[in-house]
Amino acid sequence: MKGPLFYSKILLFGEYGIIRDSKGLSIPYNFYNGALKVDANPSEEAIKSNQSLKRFLVYLEALQQPELVTFNLETLKEDLERGMYFDSSIPQGYGVGSSGALVAAIYDKYANNKITVLENLTREKLLQLKNIFSQMESFFHGKSSGLDPLNSYLSIPILINSKDNIEATGIPTQSANGKGAVFLLDSGIIGETAPMVNIFMENLKEEGFRKMLKSQFIKYTDACVENFLGGDVKSLFANTKKLSKVVLNNFKPMIPEQFHQVWQKGIDTNDYYLKLCGSGGGGYILGFTQDLERAKNSLKDYKLEVVYQF
CATH class of the missing domain: 3.30.70.890 (GHMP kinase, C-terminal domain)
Structure with missing residues (x-):
């Protein structure tokens, strides 16, 4: 088993400021990625990741809120018993969203009635996703804006105008031989x-x-x-x-x-x-x-x- 890839992200502008309602701009960074996986012979890293996911499962059980999000916890439990882990090249503690990609992968696979990338992403839906991801990622950071998983899940640049006003955006095209x-x-x-x-x-x-x-x-x-x-x-x-x-x-x-x-x-x-x-x-x-x-x-x-x- 191997799930879809979720990419790292870079918050170009807005770190700390967005806690106080500044603007922010977050872009996907495809150099690093992660996916949920099950291996016949798991490595030490895989076993550690699996144990961490089991602790996350306990946290998600407490997070079940019908009006916000519910998860198919039975399937998640079964997959974890089979040794599922998050196989990631995203360096941890480097500010490029390692836990964000993991949260996006879990939501994508186990959330019931999930908001998908293919539907018309209204501001309400983006905010709802951000809110869900904020609560999920708080397990890792104590307090999370939910932006990292949102970026990883959608894999598009996100413009933060304020806490309650976010939108998908386009960024100027890269110039491969640009000096800047x-x-x-x-x-x-x-x-x-x-x-x-x-x-x-x-x-x-x-x-x-x-x-x-x-x-x-x-x-x-x-x-x-x-x-x-x-x-x-x-x-x-x-x-x-x-x-x-x-x-x-x-x-x-x-x-x-x-x-x-x-x-x-x-x-x-x-x-x-x-x-x-x-x-x-x-x-x-x-x-x-x-x-x-x-x-x-x-x-x-x-x-x-x-x-x-x-």
Whole structure:
């Protein structure tokens, strides 16, 4: 048995901000994927994944809500007894949606009366899916927006206008030989979402932090989303630079210490600008550059993965 593939995602803009109603833009990243599988001779990884899914099953039993979502738990239980696991190339703790793909796969296979990708996805249906996924993914993170699984499930770019206003969107076509690029920088450290979100929630209790979020962080995030979708590259880089500065000054705990200088160097040289990818604390860091070769040269000691070229 092997189920359909579900892809990783990248939240280009909106990490943390969307908790406070900023805009956001999430895109599928097909480089990594995962699928539900049963093997005759499971590996150690497969056995670990199967045990984790059994704990998830217990959580889903408590989540059964006829008005929201119900699952065919009998079949899921049988499949888990047969050793089903989530076979995934998506790195965990890297901010590219490993748990999101898993949640999407479970919903796709076991939800009753599921909303399918083929039907007319009205705003109501998108919000309903997001709500279901938010509750399912909370098992892994303590608090989830539901966006990662939504992106993985639909495999289309999603524009977040606000908490209650999301829509499928198109992004400007990639240019294979474009000089500008969005890339992933591997920090070499595994990040954990829950502790990072907790730090953010603690910071929100301070008025100064809330003020900064509204007047700077959300302002530049919203501008970046609009610039990116509108293909306004010049403004996009101007606003990404401002956003990069704000993050370095106000989200230091989310940036691994050995990258503080690398982050600053990008701002000083304009070779690249860095921002958080997901909740931070490790995993990938997202980079934006107007000149990919220059950025590669500047970051030659690090592993870069190009996500999007323009």
